[in-house]
Amino acid sequence: MVNIRSLDPSASPLDYYGSELRRLREDAGLSQSQLGEAIFCTGSLIGQIETAHKVPTREFSERIDAALMTGGFFSRLVGLVLRSQLPSWFQEYAEMEAKAAYISTYQCQLVYGLLQTPAYARAVLSVEYTDRLEEMVAARVERQRILEREKPPVLWAVLDEAVLFREIGGREVMRGQLEHLLTFSREPWVQIQVLPFEAGEHAAVMGSFNVLRFDSNPDLFYSESYDSGHMTANPQVIRERSVGYSRLQATALSVEESAELIARVMEERYGHGAVA
Structure with missing residues (x-):
């Protein structure tokens, strides 16, 4: 079953990343599996990142930007997400x-x-x-x-x-x-x-x-x-x-x-x- 956990975008950079990924994916009319296939990963990984259970990589972000045509939005955001993982x-x-x-x-x-x-x-x-x-x-x-x-x-x-x-x-x-x-x-x-x-x-x-x-x-x-x-x-x-x-x-x-x-x-x- 697809994970539809509700996120508070203001809770952390990771939550904001996940909520925006879900919003833009849905706006594009794609399922998690369809987006995963487009960027050569599993739909499960898309779901984990959308629910802030997994941290995205820079490579993942660049592929998402290309697939959803977001003008480098996720490539810019991922730096903030990764920095937030530091102690x-x-x-x-x-x-x-x-x-x-x-x-x-x-x-x-x-x-x-x-x-x-x-x-x-x-x-x-x-x-x-x-x-x-x-x-x-x-x-x-x-x-x-x-x-x-x-x-x-x-x-x-x-x-x-x-x-x-x-x-x-x-x-x-x-x-x-x-x-x-x-x-x-x-x-x-x-x-x-x-x-x-x-x-x-x-x-x-x-x-x-x-x-x-x-x-x-x-x-x-x-x-x-x-x-x-x-x-x-x-x-x-x-x-x-x-x-x-x-x-x-x-x-x-x-x-x-x-x-x-x-x-x-x-x-x-x-x-x-x-x-x-």
Whole structure:
């Protein structure tokens, strides 16, 4: 039996998406099965999304736009839907990250979210989000779309050398992740440095942090703990962390040396001939 659960479009972006999908499908005179056949999925999937039981993907949204001739409506809406799947304490940061002109990040354990492959992100997120893993992975990949803009933000990432050796998801996943990092050497807006073990004590021994800079708003400092994020525009904090970040950049390997190290670790530790 067709699920006709009533939705409150104002309850969430997902509910709004579902209610609009149902309305426009019915306006087009299509059943769930007919629309599913048109976009190469099941009518059941259409029903699950219309009733907010399943989160739509970007690919699904693009196909819906083409089938219902909605002028890109769902492709625009899906970004909001996916962002709403992020933890509530992280959503404010994600919104500011998307508006930033310059992102500086130091990561001591993991590759920064904007630079993660889907496989690496899935392995990281599977630790905490087993019940809605695919939604969380889709939301993380959606965040990365800011790097595909015509004018993307400048992203400068300093990764602790430990990030390269922490085997997330297994050797194949790590090889793919390090190979992905190397592809950014062709992107002038993305710079990646590695802070080597031999640096010893350094300006970020207290942990990972980000500094966001904007064209017309105050800079922001961001750090997080287990289940919460802390964001501040306090000028003294910004000044101290900006100086600290500059010291990290000076201590880290150059961009070119970092790429060489990433490539070497990729082959020696995660290459097909490497010893497990």
